[in-house]
Every structure is written in C-alpha cells, then in structure tokens.
Amino acid sequence: MTSVPEASHGPGAEPPRRGSGLLELTNRHQLLSDALLVAFLGMVLTAPLHWLFRQHPHLLFFQGALLVPLVLRRRAPYVVFGVIAAVAFLQWLFGGMIVTGDIALLVALYTVAVHCSRRRTWTAAAVLGLGNLLAVTRWADPARGWKGFIALCAMSVAAAMIGVNVHGRRDYLAALEDRAARLERERDQRAQLAVAGERARIAREMHDIVTHSLSVMVALADGAAFAVPRAPQKATAAMEQVSGTGRQALTDMRRFLGVLRADEPDALRHPQPGIAQLDGLATQVRAVGLPVRLRVEGDLAAVPAAAQLTVYRLVQEALTNTLKHAAAGAQATVRVSCHSDRVAVEIRDDGRPVEPSGEPGHGIDGMRDRVAAYGGVIEAGPLPGGGWRVATCLKLGEAADAGAGAPEAAEHGGSEGEL
Template identity: 65%
Template sequence: MTEVARPVRALLRTGARLSPTVFDASLAVLLFFAAVGVDSAVYQGPPGPLLLQVALVSPLVWRRRAPRTVFYAVAAAAFVQWLTDTQLLTDVALLVALYTVAARSGRRHTLAAGAVLEVGILLASARWAAPEGRFFSSAVFLTAVAAAVAVTGVNTRIRRAYLASLEDRAVRLERERDQRARLAVADERARIAREMHDIVTHNLSVMVALADGAVFAQHRAPDRATAAMRQISGTGRQALTDMRRSLGVLRADEPDALRHPMPGIAHLEILADQMRTAGLPTRLDLQGDPAFLPAAAQLTVYRLVQEALTNSLKHTSPGTHAEVRVRCSPGAVAIDVIDDGRATRAPGPPSGHGILGMRERAAAYGGTLEAGPLPSGGWQVSAALDLGVAGDDAA
C-alpha cells in the first residue's frame, strides 16, 4: 500500500496547479493503474474485469460537473460487478463519488447516495465476506469508511460555503467602504463650499464697504481713508488665510501667526468690530459660557452670525444698526441676529447659498433656522442648535 499512497500524495500536491478536469482525469487514471498494479492477475483472463474497471473509474472525470449522475453511474457499474461476482479494488471510486456528492449537493441528495452505497456494502459483505464469517465486521468497517467520507464531504461543502460568505461579506464591506469614502468626499466638498461662500461673501462685502468709505473720505479725512485701506488689506489677507486653511493647501512657508484655529464664539467680538468698521454698527450680547461647546458647534455659530451680518451689510440702507444675541446652555445654543434697516433689495435669491447654507448648517445639529422681515421693519435671523444631535464633525 505504500507504493499506492506515494503517488496519491504526489497527485494531491500537484492538484492545486491543475485544472479541475485534468485533476479528475488524473485521479481516474491513477485509480485504474493502481488497481491493475496491485492485482494484475485478475486481468490475465477475459476482458470483462478490465471493462468493469474502466466503467468504475471513467465517470470520475465529470464528477464536479454532475456529481449525482456520476455517483449513480459508478454505483450501476458496481452493481454489474456484484452480479458478475467480480471483486475489484476500483470500488474505491464509489467513495470518491460519494465525497463529491456530499461536497457539492444538499443533505437530501447526500443521504440518498449514502443509502445506495450502504445497500451496496451490505450486498458485497453478504456475497464475499459472509462465507468467511466476516459479514458483520466487514459491513461495519465499510459503513464507517463511507460515513467518514460523507462527513468529510459535508464539512468541505460547509467550509466552502463559509469561505464564500466571507468573501461576499468582504466584497460588500469593501463596496460600503468605497461608498462611505465617496459620501465623505461629497460631504467635505459641501463643507468647503459652505466655508468658501461664507469667507468670500463676508470679506468681499466688508472690503467693498471699506473701499467706498475710503473713496468718500480721501479728501476730507485722509487719516480715515488710510485706516480704511489698511483695514481692506488686513481683511484681504485674512480671507486668503481662511481660504488656504479651508482648502487644506496652506504652504509650508506660511507664517505661524496666520495659522490660527477656525473661528468660534470668542471671535464674534472681532467680527462685530469688522462690521462696525465697514459701516454697520453692531451690538453683541453673549449669554452663558461657550467654553464647553465643541469647536465645530462654535464654528457653526460663528458662520451663522457672519452670514446674517453680511446680508445686513449688503442689503440694507446706510445707518442700519444690528444686534447679535447668542445664548449658550449645556444642551443648546440660540442665535438671533436683528437689524433695523430698510431693505434695498432681497437678501438673496431663493436658490442662493446664503440662507440655504445657513439652514444646512443648523440642520447638521438638529436645529432650525428662520429668516424674515420684522413687522416693525428690519430683518431677523433666528437659529437654535441641539448639541446632543451631532458631534464635532457636524460642521
């Protein structure tokens, strides 16, 4: 048996490098010549045993394509062998066929094939082992071997299904990861668009107002015109720095002083000063302690106030006053921006990014935003943020 086991091991080692059909054909050829080599005296007579040998092993070539058909073809050849009272070592082809059925078919087909093989085991034991008094031991041994082969095939099928499910899960997880990455990119682009809109709109509005004031005061008050031009220069540099930071392309040689953090509630006073300088007297009323607020929530508050004040600066008549009220509590932030000016034109088209962007920022924190004219004249923007809805990355 050692001579038989050695080529079997060699075939198994090379099987992974062969196509399934070539492997199965090689297995059939190996079984055929192994049986001939072990008991060659059987084939020195009539050709019947040799033909049975071929009938037992040749169907194995197609065992992967049609496992049940191959099993019953081999079983039929084995039954003819039993009828002709011919003992052949190639009966091991029945075990190979049973393994294939168990590995590639369901439980019902495996049980049916096992039952057919068990009938064959009992018939073979009754004919060839019973005269020697070994019927029981032969039947038990062969049944145990068949059961082990069937269990091995079932385990192979289960393991193959498990690996297929893991592969499918990995593919789905990879697809979901790619989808999340695309959504993250889209969210980041939307965030950058909102930031760029707020930065450009606010700073350009301030610069235009300062430039108009400088032109008006250049002959009557040169000092005020000079201060306005310096303020324009500073506002322009601030806008460039904010844009570089928002786009993530801040140069390595940028002065460290310009790498300030994103603005928050503490910067609202600076914002109010900018609006006063640009010609919109602004009063700031801050209630509560903003220190516990997340940085993203503070940025949202700042951008909402900035956008509302920019609209007041752009769309109201000279002499308008504005008031900003910010009330901070542990679970929420309330914002009111009110001006008393007379609108020179609508504060933006309905499809614009101004109020729409403000509503999107508020919605990121489960909040609401209302904007509209006051009965007594002027304009009001009111927003409420729920800090328990979104985290630091909501803005």
C-alpha cells in the same frame, strides 16, 4: 451551518485564499486532473491483479466502466455517482465477484458530498449502503457477512463525512471572502462619504471667509469712491480698511488651508474664531457703515469651541447678508445667550430689503448644515414691521452624537479627517 466569526477579519483584512499550488492547479484544470486521477487509479488497482483480468476479461470491462466516469466527477458529481452505481449493480448481477474498481463508488460519494447538497449526499450514501448490503449477501461468507457489511458501511460513512467537512470548509472560506469584500466596499463608501463631508465643510468655511470679506471690501470701496471728491481723508481711511480686510481674509484662508497640509504644523496652533471674537466682527461691520448692537450673555467657557465656531460663522453670514441686501440706514442686533446645554442665537435688522440680485446664494444652506450638527433649525424670514430675522438654538448635548467634532478639533481648524 458553520458560523463566520466576526473577529476573523477587520475592514482592512485581505480575503482568505482558497488554496495554493497543486490545489489551485487542479481546480483550474478539472478535466485534466481527474483524467490523471483515473489513469493513476487504473494502474494502481489493475496492475496487481492482471492475472485475474486475463482469466476473466469481463471483469476488466467492469473495472474500466467503474473508473472512467470519474473523469467527469466534478462536472456532474450526482450523475457520475448514478452511472457508477448502475455499473456496480450490473456487476452484482453478471460480474461474479468484486473488483478493485469498486473503490470508485467511495470516490464518487466523496465528490457528491463536496459539491452537492446535504440531501443529495445522504441519498447517495443510502444508495451505497444498499449496495453494500447486496454485495455482502452475495459475495461474503454468511458467518462473517455482518463484519464485512460494517466495514463497507464505515468506509462509506467516512467518505461522506470527509466530503461534508470539505464542503463546509469551502462554504466557510466563501463566507469569509464575501464578508471581506463587503467590508472593503463599506470602507470605501465610508471613505467617500468622509471626503464628501470634508469637502462640504471646506466649502462652507471658504464661503464664510470669502463672502464676508468681499462684502465688507466692496462696501468700503464704494464708500471710498463716493468720498474721494468731498473727503479724501475718509476715502484714504476706507481704502486702508479695504486693504486690512483683504489681508485678514488671506490670513484666514492660509490658516484654514494650512490645517489641511501635513507640512505646516504651525497652522494647528491658530484657533478658529469663537463667540469672544464677535466683538471684533461687529467692529469690522460697523466700519462699513452698518450699526451693530452686540449682546452676549452667559458663560462662554461652558460652550465647546466647535459650537462657538458655528455661532461665529452664523453671525458672520447673517451680517454679511444684511450688508448685501439691506437698504441704507439699516441697523442690526445680535443676541447670543449661552447656557450649559444650549446656545441661543438671534440676528435682526430693521432695514427694508433692496431689489434681489437674482443670483442664488448658499449662505442659508451653509447655516442649516452647521446648526443641524447640533440639533438646531434655522429660522430665517422677514419681520412683520420690516427687516429680517435669523435665529436658532444649538443643543450642546447632541453635538457629539451628531458628529460635530470635538472641541480640540475646532480649536485646530475643525479638521475631522485627512483628505
């Protein structure tokens, strides 16, 4: 069977066309085109021998009986060949001589080779070979009969081989069309998966930015409202921090969304936060009233920017959850240990949890998605003596295989593709 070359078509290639012009017209109107073929053969093969058919009218009957079935040759090729072969046998029995309409046997054999299986093709060829032998034994000169037999067999083999070649070519084109269609479907599926992944990434980023900022702003606003009667200056400072946090959140969202817009190249120059920015995050959380102890060990330069962004978002989400769920007086501890092949992160708080709000959150799911890109697993749960613990270990060697993105991508907002 003809093999399909892998390099013939890329994902964006168009399917090959089976034919054009006259060939497409004949394929759409098979009955009409085959009827015209029969009429043409009838005129070409009958007119030069009109004197013979006037002398032997029964030969004209065989001439028509051999040619007319070709009208249905593409509708029922094997049946048409059998009918023409039967007429040829009757001609051999009662006709008395060969007529030019016997060429219909070659046309029928060719059609079988084009439209039917190899088995049927060689069966039809064998039947025609037997007919050639019968014709030679009856009508050929005994001294030269073997030459006529070879000539008839050569024409039969040629008709069959041409048909087999056309059949193979049709199968080849059909395979190319199928492969091109399959590649196009796969390309569309990959594009849909990429869009879904990008949407999930954007949702995680927006969740981290908005949730943390709003939690800080709510805590500051509550504190300011409580302090207004007793300490107006502290209330004013708290409201200024609310304003600053809101502005920073808007800046972060504009920067993040600007990366997704082609008409804002300046957004690409602003790097996303990393481990070095954890100190500022801790300071922001301390201003709300949650004491945070931060400890960072190891060489930050050994950690790719994409992994640093994951660590920052993980710590941000954990501290935000502590602000929302831990009771007053809670303290948090953040430990980040950087190594050449991994980054260990642990966030603990010692506060007793307040009553749950009943609203499901997506923070843990977002954390799981982030660390899974680095072969990590989130460990989140209550501590035996009270409090909550979140820990994970990012395997830096698996980031490329998991598709976490190159460091350059993270420095420019972590964008992995266009929407």
